[in-house]
Amino acid sequence: MEADGMIGKRQAAATRGAAQRWRRTQPAEVRVDDLMSAAAALFITKGIEATTIDDIAARAGVAKGTFYHYFSTKADVIIALRARFAQDFLARVAAAIAERAAHDHPGRLSAWLRGAVGTYLANVELHDVVFHDFPHHQRQSQEKDDVIAQIVAVLEDGRTAGVWAFPDARSAALIVFDGMHAVADDAIVAGTRDPGPPCRLLEEMFTRMLAAPRPRS
Amino acid sequence: MEADGMIGKRQAAATRGAAQRWRRTQPAEVRVDDLMSAAAALFITKGIEATTIDDIAARAGVAKGTFYHYFSTKADVIIALRARFAQDFLARVAAAIAERAAHDHPGRLSAWLRGAVGTYLANVELHDVVFHDFPHHQRQSQEKDDVIAQIVAVLEDGRTAGVWAFPDARSAALIVFDGMHAVADDAIVAGTRDPGPPCRLLEEMFTRMLAAPRPRS
Amino acid sequence: MEADGMIGKRQAAATRGAAQRWRRTQPAEVRVDDLMSAAAALFITKGIEATTIDDIAARAGVAKGTFYHYFSTKADVIIALRARFAQDFLARVAAAIAERAAHDHPGRLSAWLRGAVGTYLANVELHDVVFHDFPHHQRQSQEKDDVIAQIVAVLEDGRTAGVWAFPDARSAALIVFDGMHAVADDAIVAGTRDPGPPCRLLEEMFTRMLAAPRPRS
Amino acid sequence: MEADGMIGKRQAAATRGAAQRWRRTQPAEVRVDDLMSAAAALFITKGIEATTIDDIAARAGVAKGTFYHYFSTKADVIIALRARFAQDFLARVAAAIAERAAHDHPGRLSAWLRGAVGTYLANVELHDVVFHDFPHHQRQSQEKDDVIAQIVAVLEDGRTAGVWAFPDARSAALIVFDGMHAVADDAIVAGTRDPGPPCRLLEEMFTRMLAAPRPRS
DNA sequence: GATGAATGAGCGTTCATTCAT
DNA sequence: TATGAATGAACGCTCATTCAT
Structure with a gap:
């Protein structure tokens, strides 16, 4: 997994200005990305409630109005952030699974677990922000459903x-995920962020839970 | 489980006034209870954010200032509500377990599951309010720890x-709980609130997960 | 007609403080009156749009929140102001009519005209504010209907x-009023605010318009 | 009176595109007309305040900047709309008068009334928008003066x-008009939009009001 | 001429909290 | 204890207007 995590490409954005002459007008995609990254960083640092639109705009280096060009509401950014997070999560875990042979089922489950725990541990703060701190979260969400389908x-x-x-x-998938x-x-x-120990524990528990009964000899 | 759930004794409180002559001054315990119940009902209906102290005071039939006699903050009520919920949960589940023989381990686990699922299904809204909708929730909480200890x-x-x-x-306990x-x-x-089917599924999965390997004959 | 017009008793309110020891808490009636008068004065001076709630609160000598204790919206004050204006108008004109003998019909019409024109000329600015400058005014209004009924x-x-x-x-009443x-x-x-000339013109025109045809001899 | 009223030629504008190959650049006159018609329709539907320049531009099918090529301000469009309305009103009423013989004075007054009431009833919404809903309207206006001169x-x-x-x-003219x-x-x-009954009433009232006293025999 | 991304001052409104009675 | 009028900082959001392309 890359070290940059999922928080965004803000740094890249900041550097960009130096290379190419400063353009007040940026491609929509870039602005959206800048704003989302700024929001993510602030949400993690100060919490969603305490983060104002002014804060986000300032950190993204644009005027407040610009924020409202791309998002219609504070909640909007959170939703976008959530989608981005889930997409990323799915992709990373899918990649981990794909490294194992198609018939190596325990290996694939293990890959899922290691991919999931690793990604999760590396991005807990953002995960919490987009999945928990947002009031009125949904018990059921497309995002979770996609992950469940994968399992x-x-x-x-x-x-x-x-x-x-x-x-x-x-x-079974729900139990594995939660x-x-x-x-x-x-x-x-x-206090540990080493994914090894929890992964080993989970593998053992779930292996037992899922194991087909050995046929009697 | 009683039909009234955990939302509170508001009804009783309402009736109380008739029986004993109306006293503007109520025992602290009663006031606190009224306020908590009012808050719980509103949090469930309108969400925490949308519920104002005015709303709570109004529903509890007291002035806004009175709210501040008993709670110093909106978050305070939520914390109190959470404690009340957890206490109740623990008590109910403990009672369910106690009905089984001390040596009937599968029965005790099953009792825990049935007690927990039943209580949860009967009080999801309140559960969500106090455990999820509250911004800046803690990954670690005394409440959860108590339940885990029980398992x-x-x-x-x-x-x-x-x-x-x-x-x-x-x-293992964490996997069981989550x-x-x-x-x-x-x-x-x-769409179902019948605890039967989910309980049976959980029992089967966890029985497999926990089963000691049969000694070879 | 009193010289003070209908703008309010702000002056009185300002003086009040000196006489009786300053009380932060005022009777609701007084606060409402102060706020309405402040609003009226500002609406006349700067226009409704340009008047902010802050302006109104400041001029009334209270905090912005206090404004929202008594009015739920800027439009609310305008409506209240309109009602007050109409009530006043009706009362003054009714008083003028009552001074004439019940059988002196031309005199009563004349009294209405003189009362109406006088009151109107003395309060045009406020009249305009509450009856014209308020967007989405109603073609039909209780206020106008009351006056029409009087005529x-x-x-x-x-x-x-x-x-x-x-x-x-x-x-006929509508033509008289408009x-x-x-x-x-x-x-x-x-450029004249002397009600005399317009009144005389109106009296002559309406007298002709309403006169019963003289029976032929 | 044509059924289309005074709202504008938007429909024609919409069709135009099909006939002549679509040109991004339109003659100024057409653009102005499109913008005014779009504005009028929106003002009527949502009110002046609630209508944004974005709305107008969108409905006219141009970019926001284009609006500012032709009008310098929202108020500008209203003024233009008012002029267009008044011009139309005068023309229609003048045409109605011209149909009567020069010496048929009651007929000419009647023609004015019928023309005015008819035109008014057919375009009230637009009338209200341009003459009433516009904040800070003028008691005195060139437009009204022109109509008064006609009477x-x-x-x-x-x-x-x-x-x-x-x-x-x-x-007398003012009384007739208002x-x-x-x-x-x-x-x-x-609830009626049939100009007949109000016209008959007005004719009778104004005939009485204006009639020269019959010379005594 | 036409565009539309960017601006940012400005305002209405909310509501937790205080405190004199 | 209980009250509820008063507070005022804080924030989300709007939108007319500009201007580089």
């Missing part, structure tokens, strides 16, 4: 191959 | 008895 | 007595 | 011919 796919493959057994793939969060959170509280 | 106790007993095996009791939430949430989204 | 009463009495004749009392405004406005533009 | 001419002719008598032509508005407004409130 379900891995599990179903393993079941088809006869390695795993479980009464309901979705429930169990992962719980154990990772505990690791954070314990 | 750990059940699990350790089972392990000591040789029925269960797992690498780390706390991690897995329970995840599956219960999914049931809510699916 | 209709005078006209009907005269018709019953056989002094006047007209096809429709309401239409004709009065038109001629008074013209006088203002012409 | 004065009719009245003076009749007086010269000995059919009418009145103390002051301008006052009386017309008052009665027409009342008809609108009453």
